[in-house]
Amino acid sequence: METRMYETDVLIIGGGTAGTMAAIKAKQAQPQLNVLVLDKADIRRSGAISMGMDGLNNAVVPGKATPEEYTLEITESNDGIIDQRAVYRQASECYPIIQELDSWGVDFEKDAEGNYEVYRVHRKGRYVLPMPKASNLKLILAKKVKQHRCKVINRVMATRLLTEGNQVVGALGLDVNSGELVIVKAKAVVLTAGAAGRMGLTDSGYLYSTYENPTNSGEGFAMVYHAGAELTGIECYQINPTMKDYNGPACAYVAGPFGGYTANAKGERVTGCDYWSGELIMNMWKLANKGEWPLFLKLTHLDDETVSKIEAILHHNERPSRDLFHAGRGKDYRTDMVELNFSEVGLCSGHSASGVLVNHEAETSLRGLYAAGDMACVPHQYLLGALTFGKIAGVNAAAFAASTARVEPNQGQIEAERKRIEALSANADGVPHQQVEYKIRRIVTQYLMPPKTTTKMELALEKIRHFRKEDLKLLGARDPHELGRALEIHSIVDCAEMMASASLFRKESRWGFYHYYLDYPERDDANWMKRVIVKKGGDGEIELSTKELPPYVLETRTGVAGGTTA
Numbered sequence: 235m236e237t238r239m240y241e242t243d244v245l246i247i248g249g250g251t252a253g254t255m256a257a258i259k260a261k262q263a264q265p266q267l268n269v270l271v272l273d274k275a276d277i278r279r280s281g282a283i284s285m286g287m288d289g290l291n292n293a294v295v296p297g298k299a300t301p302e303e304y305t306l307e308i309t310e311s312n313d314g315i316i317d318q319r320a321v322y323r324q325a326s327e328c329y330p331i332i333q334e335l336d337s338w339g340v341d342f343e344k345d346a347e348g349n350y351e352v353y354r355v356h357r358k359g360r361y362v363l364p365m366p367k368a369s370n371l372k373l374i375l376a377k378k379v380k381q382h383r384c385k386v387i388n389r390v391m392a393t394r395l396l397t398e399g400n401q402v403v404g405a406l407g408l409d410v411n412s413g414e415l416v417i418v419k420a421k422a423v424v425l426t427a428g429a430a431g432r433m434g435l436t437d438s439g440y441l442y443s444t445y446e447n448p449t450n451s452g453e454g455f456a457m458v459y460h461a462g463a464e465l466t467g468i469e470c471y472q473i474n475p476t477m478k479d480y481n482g483p484a485c486a487y488v489a490g491p492f493g494g495y496t497a498n499a500k501g502e503r504v505t506g507c508d509y510w511s512g513e514l515i516m517n518m519w520k521l522a523n524k525g526e527w528p529l530f531l532k533l534t535h536l537d538d539e540t541v542s543k544i545e546a547i548l549h550h551n552e553r554p555s556r557d558l559f560h561a562g563r564g565k566d567y568r569t570d571m572v573e574l575n576f577s578e579v580g581l582c583s584g585h586s587a588s589g590v591l592v593n594h595e596a597e598t599s600l601r602g603l604y605a606a607g608d609m610a611c612v613p614h615q616y617l618l619g620a621l622t623f624g625k626i627a628g629v630n631a632a633a634f635a636a637s638t639a640r641v642e643p644n645q646g647q648i649e650a651e652r653k654r655i656e657a658l659s660a661n662a663d664g665v666p667h668q669q670v671e672y673k674i675r676r677i678v679t680q681y682l683m684p685p686k687t688t689t690k691m692e693l694a695l696e697k698i699r700h701f702r703k704e705d706l707k708l709l710g711a712r713d714p715h716e717l718g719r720a721l722e723i724h725s726i727v728d729c730a731e732m733m734a735s736a737s738l739f740r741k742e743s744r745w746g747f748y749h750y751y752l753d754y755p756e757r758d759d760a761n762w763m764k765r766v767i768v769k770k771g772g773d774g775e776i777e778l779s780t781k782e783l784p785p786y787v788l789e790t791r792t793g794v795a796g797g798t799t800a
Contacts, residue, residue, distance in 0.1 A: 235656050236414045242270035242385070243635040244628070245420035247392045247405060248454070249273030250281020250447075251617060252607030253426035254375035255331075255624030256631070260424070261382040264632035269384040270418065272407060274391040274449060274718070278376045282428055282447045282584070282608060283617065286368035286551040288488045290342075291355070291616040293332060293363035294325045298352045301325035303359050305788055311356070311511055312587050312613045313744050314763055315467070317784045320594040320612045328622045332363070335621075338374050341367040353491030356509050362491055366543075369551045390416050391718050392453060394651045395423065395461040395603070396643040402461065402603040403641040406651045408721065413659070413714035415652055419643055421635035422602045424627045425590065426620075427454030429472065429608040430729045432722070434578030434679040438479055441671060445474055445481045445577040446608075449722075454609040455581060456725040458590045459732065464599040465768045466781075467588035467611050468729075469736035471684065471748045472580045473515050477531075478573040482553040484531045486510060489548075492540050497532035497571060504529060510585055512746025515576065519684075519747050530571035541567045578675075579683055581729060584620065586748060587613035591767065593784070596627035599769075602638065604631045658720045664710020667719040674701055674723065678730050684750045686737050694734040702727055732768050732776060739778045740766050 244260045246253045249271050260269050273280050294304050304325040309316050332350070336342055343351040343364040353362040365371070379386060389411045396404040402423045407416040431446020442448035458465060475484045475496070484496075486508035496505045496518075504526070505517055518529060533541055545567065549557040560566070583589040589611035596604045606623040608615075615623065658664075681694035706727065711717040742758035743751045764780045771777035 235652055235659070236412070237417060238409065238414045239417045239419070240270060240387070241419045243267035243420065244269045244422050244424065244631050245405060245418050246271045246424045246426060248281070248426035248428060248607070249275070249277035249386065250426060250428055250607060250620070251283060251372070251375060252620035252624035252627070253281070253424070254379050255621045256424045256426060256606060256628035257379050257384040258382055259625040259628035260632040261384055263629045264636050267632055267635055270420070271379065271384055271386045272390045272392050272405070272418065273386065273388050274410065276388045277379065277386050278373055281372065282450065283372060283552060284447065285554065286371040287365060287617050288485065288547045288552050289362055289364040290332065290618045291487050292328070292361045292614070292618050293350070293352060294328055294361060295332070295350050295352050295363065296329060298350070299359045299361055302788055304361065307356055307359050308614055309788070311509070313757065314759070315587065315744070315765060315783065316613055317593065318786045318788055319784060320592070322787055323594045323626070324612060324615060324619050324622050327625070328618050331618065331621050331625065338378065340371055340374060341365055355487055355490045357507050362487055364488065364491070364547060365551060366547055367550070369554070391721065392427065392457065393655070393721055394647065395457050396647055397461050397600065398641045398644060401601040401641060404643050406648060408655060408714070408718055410714050410718040413717060415655065417643070417648060419640065421638050421640055422604065422631040424631045425454050425458065425603065425605045425609065426607045426624060426627070427457070427609055429580055429582035429584065430455050431580040431582065433580045433675065433726060433729060433733070434683065435672070435675045436481055436578050437575055441668060441675070443481050445476050446580060446582065450608070451722040452581065452725040452729040453722070454590070454605070455732070456728040458598070458605070459728055459768070459770050461600060461603070462770055463603060464591040465589065465732065466591045466765045467583070467613070468581060468732045468768050469740045469749050469766060470587045470745050471733070472582040472586040472588070473684070473747060474510055474577040474585060475514065475518060475574050476577045478528065478575040480556065480559045481577065482556055484572070484574055485548060489531060489533060489544055492544055493536050494531055494533045494544070496574070497530050498526050499528070499530070501532055501534070501571065512748035514746070516747040516750065518576070529574045531574060532571050533567040534569060534571060538568065579678065581733065582608045583611045583613055584608040584616050585614070587611060587745065595630050596623050597630065602634055655717065655721070658709060658711045658717055661710035662712045665708040667709060667711065667716055667723060670705055670709045671719070671723050671726065673705060674698070674726055674730065677701065682730065682733055682737070684747050686749065686751045688738065688753045691734050691738045695731065698727060698731045698734060735776045735778060736766050736768050
């Protein structure tokens with residue numbers, strides 16, 4: 235296996251929105267440093283949004299909302315399991331990010347006086363800022379990365395972090411075009427590898443028809459785990475209301491502010507609030523089990539101008555194939571309701587609360603390692619949170635790199651990863667990756683989907699561990715592309731085992747349907763108002779523990795729900 239080596243000051247793994255912003259801000263903060271971005275795709279069209287997005291779901295615009303209001307709202311939405319200081323920092327520092335994006339040419343909806351228009355989808359606050367013509371957002375960010383003279387290496391899939399003691403000193407990866415092992419030495423690493431979205435099977439059965447970017451198969455979660463860093467909220471799944479047969483948003487954040495809503499077959503509204511949460515999914519699940527299924531997104535009562543405005547956003551920014559999907563079925567928002575469905579399960583902090591444990595500085599439990607975006611556990615952070623914490627991570631990683639001596643990577647770690655990858659290449663006639671992936675994701679769907687029970691979770695662990703022992707050894711790859719797909723399956727298995735283990739450990743129900751545990755159906759604040767920590771133990775097995783919440787900086791409306799008010 236050929237080897238290629240790079241040396242940099244700041245390494246950023248993942249070229250999505252968090253990664254591009256981290257690169258830009260690292261270079262702005264420390265222009266003398268070398269900043270390198272690894273992207274498994276192409277930075278111009280990579281990451282969870284790929285092109286653009288329909289809007290910012292958590293914009294705290296002065297005069298419209300306050301950081302305090304937003305922090306309290308998210309504290310309640312996440313059942314109190316939160317680092318308020320991190321959420322408050324996101325809320326406090328996001329407005330300058332909006333203004334900067336505006337100056338770069340990103341289109342935001344404004345009123346006649348040029349003020350940002352924000353709408354309400356959350357239960358109380360107004361935080362939704364539509365982006366009517368933002369399909370070029372990713373291109374704008376990629377261009378800024380180039381202008382700041384950051385080095386970008388596309389088509390390299392990071393697979394393992396390099397560590398020396400409790401410090402991260404670089405990363406290993408696979409060039410999915412050439413098949414080379416890529417070694418990157420770095421003083422600081424920012425991990426922005428996205429959600430673990432390709433976990434369960436989609437309702438259609440297609441492997442890559444996931445709600446999240448289908449390349450988001452959990453490498454970031456797996457890399458952090460194997461490096462020995464802490465993860466949290468892994469029992470808090472991501473499950474979203476999506477369109478039937480088309481894994482795009484339903485979408486409350488665009489249609490809701492303009493008058494759309496979730497309805498039954500009679501067109502009657504069935505939810506008081508369409509904000510994406512475990513509570514919303516719980517309500518939908520209960521309706522399904524009462525026979526009131528399917529549910530629909532209703533827009534037929536809206537005037538043509540409003541529907542056209544919704545179409546312009548939904549069909550051109552985030553999911554440009556959506557209009558073709560509807561047209562192919564002869565459906566029109568003006569006359570037809572849109573059938574809804576549940577998404578597959580996954581791990582994400584953008585839409586839920588699972589990820590790498592970080593503090594308000596984007597620091598992980600390992601020195602020199604920072605994380606941002608959908609894989610860093612700042613609950614419900616969405617796109618704007620990824621951009622804001624991307625900035626924080628980039629600035630802090632640059633400061634660390636500027637003040638830290640280079641540490642040479644461990645050759646034993648490099649050779650162990652080379653051996654793991656070469657074993658797949660040596661088995662070219664093994665079972666095709668599609669078949670192996672289908673099996674593990676079927677196990678995830680059948681056993682890990684809520685409602686959870688002890689029996690289901692124990693069976694899940696038994697099957698996942700057997701899969702790791704037997705099925706993974708049958709997996710083969712004939713070329714570099716298939717080698718990348720095969721390595722993604724390894725990450726899926728790692729994440730699945732963490733999901734089942736963490737779910738068994740938290741003996742209560744919390745976050746609505748996300749962790750609805752029938753053996754322990756009630757929320758238990760007395761014993762479980764704390765984080766569940768997942769990490770790799772010294773024996774190589776999953777180690778589970780609890781950690782008290784950081785002190786709250788604000789008191790909740792119903793009193794302090796956890797931690798200690800600072």
